Amino acid sequence: MVEKTTTHDKKYRVGVDLGGTKMLGVTFDEDFAPRGRNRVRSKAQGGKQAGIRKMIDLIQGALDAANVTINQLEGIGVGCPGPVNSESGVVLEMPNLGWKNTPLGEELTKAFGCPVSIINDVDAGIYAEYRFGAAREAHCAIGIFPGTGIGGGCVYQGDIVRSKIGSCMEIGHIPVVEKGALCGCGQQGCLEAVAGRLAISAAAAAAAHRGEAPHLLEAAGTDLSNIRSGVLAASIKAGDKSVERIVRNAAKRIGVATAGLVNLLAPDVIVLGGGLVEALPKLFRQEVEETARNRTMPTYRKSFRVAVAQLGDDATVIGAAAWAAHDIALIGR
Structure with missing residues (x-):
């Protein structure tokens, strides 16, 4: 088009x-x-x-x-x-x-x-959010974008953080659960394997199958390809508490990983984007920020803010x- x-x-x-x-x-x-x-x-x-x-x-x-x-x-x-x-x-x-x-x-x-x-x-x-959006002119900005997987990036003093061999900041592949779910990268227990949309959709489908998410079951059944970010948001809005609990737990896991990044890089802004955040901005921002502040070293607890991406x-x-x-x-x- x-x-x-x-x-x-x-x-x-x-x-x-x-x-x-x-x-x-x-x-x-x-x-x-x-x-x-x-x-x-x-x-x-x-x-x-x-x-x-x-x-x-x-x-x-x-x-x-x-x-x-x-x-x-x-x-x-x-x-x-x-x-x-x-x-x-x-x-x-x-x-x-x-x-x-x-x-x-x-x-x-x-x-x-x-x-x-x-x-x-x-x-x-x-980099777009640093130049024109939620992280404009930040000293250090980290982007975390939960979608099918969980992408990450960092802009430090106006430059994209990269490695000698290329791009880095693979936040979705931070190991968070020992012997956890198998990730697409071949490892077990990566952040995106337990907190990405596919992991959330699988847990939500299981809840629907058990009769714990009637609105989700009616809207999408238990086919993972139908349980996308907007469907999850609609399910929560309709009152499926089990789905809300699953999504909040995933956001908390992202918050724990965020705390590690804050302790490591001391960013002034964490930007959350991607399909899940666009569908549930208030929930994700609240859970990630609260968890990150609780798990961060005291020195850094007030040194950063969590923002939702502005550029879609x-x-x-x-x-x-x-x-x-x-x-x-x-x-x-």
């Missing part, structure tokens, strides 16, 4: 959110106002090259929607789920698309003739475009 808007004679950047089920590309002007959008499904037949071709078409569609030519394009930023090497522009692993060690930055540079920045999608999201679904594209501009500015120094 392409949405056209008016443009001006400026330099433009494109931000891309490369999701497992959809790709979103947005053309931004120099003030980061959106000028054109394009969204497509990311499931592609034909393997890696077909996926890259689809992404090139997505970006071209976002440019066309903004009436922007390639000559006006200053840079492209791409937010990808999973680990990436930002220095080389390589997607290290993206199982949903079957990508491994994919030189995405190089391919897009060939196609558009401009600098390309490849970063983790949660890094892009928290556009956070990744905004942050990716802004990080591309950041990289271009560094090149020009």
Whole structure:
């Protein structure tokens, strides 16, 4: 779907959110106002090259929607789920698309003739919140985004925290339960294995099967694919106390992990985002903040605030475009 808007004679950047089920590309002007959008499904037949071709078409569609030519394009930023090497522009692993060690930055540079920045999608999201949203101009901001899994990122003194080999801050894979549930990474007891949406949905489905969540059972049955964030929120609103208890317990586990991050990095802002938080912002903020403050060293208990993300679904594209501009500015120094 392409949405056209008016443009001006400026330099433009494109931000891309490369999701497992959809790709979103947005053309931004120099003030980061959106000028054109394009969204497509990311499931592609034909393997890696077909996926890259689809992404090139997505970006071209976002440019066309903004009436922007390639000559006006200053840079492209791409937010990808999973680990990436930002220095080389390589997607290290993206199982949903079957990508491994994919030189995405190089391919897009060939196609558009401009600098390309490849970063983790949660890094892009928290960078957007740092620049334009809930963590604006923070000294140290940590993003925790519970969804299907639990993503994490950190901006410290204006820079995204990264490792020598690429992205880091895999908060969802902090071990929290010894010999706990098996995680998709192959380990047991990771935070996202016990507090991500899939874990919550499984526990809620079991409650519905036992007759403890009648509203959820009526709305979605016990099929995990139907028990998404909005359905969980509606179930709680309708009075399913067992579902509320399950979600609150998951939020408390995230709060315990947050306390560890506060003790380690002493951030001034913790930003909560993602589908679960968008559906239940008050519940998540309350449980995470209360638990984190109770479990943090006394010195740090009043040194941070917990905020709900402000930029919604556009956070990744905004942050990716802004990080591309950041990289271009560094090149020009």
